[in-house]
Amino acid sequence: MNHYDYIIVGSGIAGLYIALLAIKQGSVLILTKGNIDDCNTKYAQGGIAVAMSKDDSPELHFKDTMAAGDGLCDAEAVRILTEEGAECIADLIRFGVPFDTLNGEITLTREAAHSTPRIIHAGGDATGEHIELSLSQQVRSSSIKILEDCLASEILVEGNKVKGVKSLDCRTGLVEEYSCQFLILATGGVGRLFKYSTNSDVVTGDGVALAFKAGAGISDMEFFQFHPTVLRLPGVAPFLISEAVRGEGGILRNVEGYRFMPNYVAEAELAARDIVARSTVYEMRKTGSDRVFLDVTHLPPRLITTRFPHIYRFCLAHGLDITRGLIPVAPAAHYLMGGVKVNTWGETNISGLFAAGETACTGVHGANRLASNSLLESVVFGKRVAERTTAPCHKESGVESQESRSQDSRLKTQD
Ligand SMILES: Cc1cc2nc3c(=O)[nH]c(=O)nc-3n(C[C@H](O)[C@H](O)[C@H](O)COP(=O)(O)OP(=O)(O)OC[C@H]3O[C@@H](n4cnc5c(N)ncnc54)[C@H](O)[C@@H]3O)c2cc1C
Incomplete structure (x- = not known):
């Protein structure tokens, strides 16, 4: 041995x-x-x-x-x-x-x-x-x-x-x-x-x-922790959209375009991960959808491309320019x-x-x-x-x- x-x-x-x-x-x-x-x-x-x-x-x-x-x-x-x-x-x-x-x-x-x-x-x-x-x-x-x-x-x-x-x-x-x-x-x-x-x-x-x-x-x-913002694009493997995107000002909207997090908790998108994940699931059930959207279109495009180059490039490669369009996301299994x-x-x-x-x-x-x-x-x-x-x-x-x-x-x- x-x-x-x-x-x-x-x-x-x-x-x-x-x-x-x-x-x-x-x-x-x-x-x-x-x-x-x-x-x-x-x-x-x-x-x-x-x-x-x-x-x-x-x-x-x-x-x-x-x-x-x-x-x-x-x-x-x-x-x-x-x-x-x-x-x-x-x-x-x-x-x-x-x-x-x-x-x-x-x-x-x-x-x-x-x-x-x-x-x-x-x-x-x-x-x-x-x-x-x-x-x-x-x-x-x-x-x-x-x-x-x-x-x-x-x-x-x-x-x-x-x-x-x-x-x-x-x-x-x-x-x-x-x-x-x-x-x-x-x-x-x-x-x-x-x-x-x-x-x-x-x-x-x-x-x-x-x-x-x-x-x-x-x-x-x-x-077990579920991450609230994981890319939900048909045919694309789950891909994490970092918490830091919300930290920099990203907003969560339901499929009707409504910003829902302030209805659940005062910290809104900056609440702890489990709260955001649970609120997202409630909102998905309420609207009968399998996703919500993360919106960063109001942030300077330069901030997005320099601060999140990896996420930006990954989404772009799948036909989504996140500086212009909403990011479809849903919770997924993340951490033990x-x-x-x-x-x-x-x-x-x-x-x-x-x-x-x-x-x-x-x-x-x-x-x-x-x-x-x-x-x-x-x-x-x-x-x-x-x-x-x-x-x-x-x-x-x-x-x-x-x-x-x-x-x-x-x-x-x-x-
Ligand atoms: C998409 C994503 C983003 C994350 N972002 C962050 C972040 O920004 N900040 C943060 O703090 N955490 C983050 N985390 C969590 C963090 O990355 C992990 O908790 C951390 O990397 C775990 O490190 P580890 O060394 O314990 O395990 P891992 O990095 O998962 O490594 C496990 C290793 O064990 C090996 N292994 C498993 N079973 C066996 C076996 N039977 N025999 C031999 N080898 C085996 C694997 O091959 C692998 O090499 C993220 C996690 C994911 C998935």
């Missing part, structure tokens, strides 16, 4: 970022079931929420996150998320992610349910693509071993301690076993289980299923708030088994994720996984982590 200190399953932001930190501490293998860049990360448009401006603070970001989560967020995890973000952004910059700047300062935009502009982005609305490209380039030029087209099919556990993983090589059909000290699940969410979904084909809940089968705790699976139950160090209840990114349930999102908090969660708690696995006592036996787990009331096997 090939042995590695770390085996990481998944090559989105969580997997690649942890790999780049972990390689300083030991040998690293990444298993990924498609190409390295088959993942949700590369589709992320809006950006990363982080309190960086002088008018903002981690406290304000904390309050917005708690409010969006509908009273069900884990306050300690949200504190960590909002206070430790800036350091991880510095890492991403060091790894080459070209965040957009103006006059030497990182540009910030606003998204729904954020009380102030705090979303950093790259390439306008191509944030995820830049992150994935920069991190995968770093990984490829390091000593990290990557096996593409390799699907993790079973977690090997003995006496509540992780031993390794079984992996199916999708090209040859061969099953291999790899042993490790730390196994990190970074397999993303479950979005592709739904008919209408913004997610990549590879995002099918594997990490949650593997962890469950191995005996790990799973939590909050009932909390629940997942593999972890503590604030990414640890599951199985010694040596960690989870990070969308597959993990850290508790930061509660019942509803605040826009652009998931990329942040992936790096903040990803960094903590790397930090946790440096502790010498943990490396030797896993005893320390068992003690910490027993003290952590949030780690219950049956959640």
